[in-house]
């Protein structure tokens with residue numbers, strides 16, 4: 001059995017940059033065929049807790065996460081910790097202590113995304129660490145369980161660098177869409193080997209590496225999306241079909 005989870009999503013309730021409500025996020029996840037998702041709003045947990053309540057009612061596994069901005073390493077995805085974090089960037093060491101104390105795990109989000117001015121790659125530049133040659137990871141980053149190697153907002157090159165990096169240093173690699181709006185939910189997903197029923201089980205599976213990244217390399221982002229797309233193409237007629245196709249093209253262009 002495989003259990004498909006989008007590990008990086010945002011809700012309007014807690015992320016100013018997101019357009020989808022927790023309710024829309026849960027609906028979209030169900031319609032694209034995900035088994036679960038983790039809500040990882042910026043520094044705040046309330047959107048995740050709301051989505052978790054909705055998921056329980058509607059039969060979707062929702063896990064609570066947070067995307068915490070750190071001074072040194074940029075955005076860090078935290079799972080298994082149910083709390084808010086400061087709005088200003090915090091020290092990574094402090095974050096690591098908190099997460100360890102509360103039994104969570106940390107992954108560097110979009111570690112090689114070039115548009116952001118603070119991330120794993122900028123830290124490596126700052127300390128002069130050439131990750132393609134170096135053998136030993138800088139001490140600061142060692143508390144990370146892994147990194148995102150497939151992020152819906154990154155270019156293929158950025159994701160590829162992350163995958164090579166993770167392989168080189170034996171870090172775990174996860175996938176998440178980083179969806180701020182409904183159209184991207186489920187673009188990237190992590191495929192677990194078994195069903196996960198709680199935040200504790202998610203944390204354990206992430207630690208043990210009982211998952212792989214689900215790679216769907218086509219103009220469709222998943223088999224489910226392909227199914228939804230084909231159904232729409234089949235069902236719609238006339239102007240509705242024209243509008244749908246135009247929308248679809250725009251979405252695909254925005255992605256590339």
Ligand SMILES: [Zn+2]
Pocket residue numbers: 067075109110
């Ligand atoms: Zn981010």
Ligand SMILES: [Zn+2]
Pocket residue numbers: 008010040067178
């Ligand atoms: Zn994000």
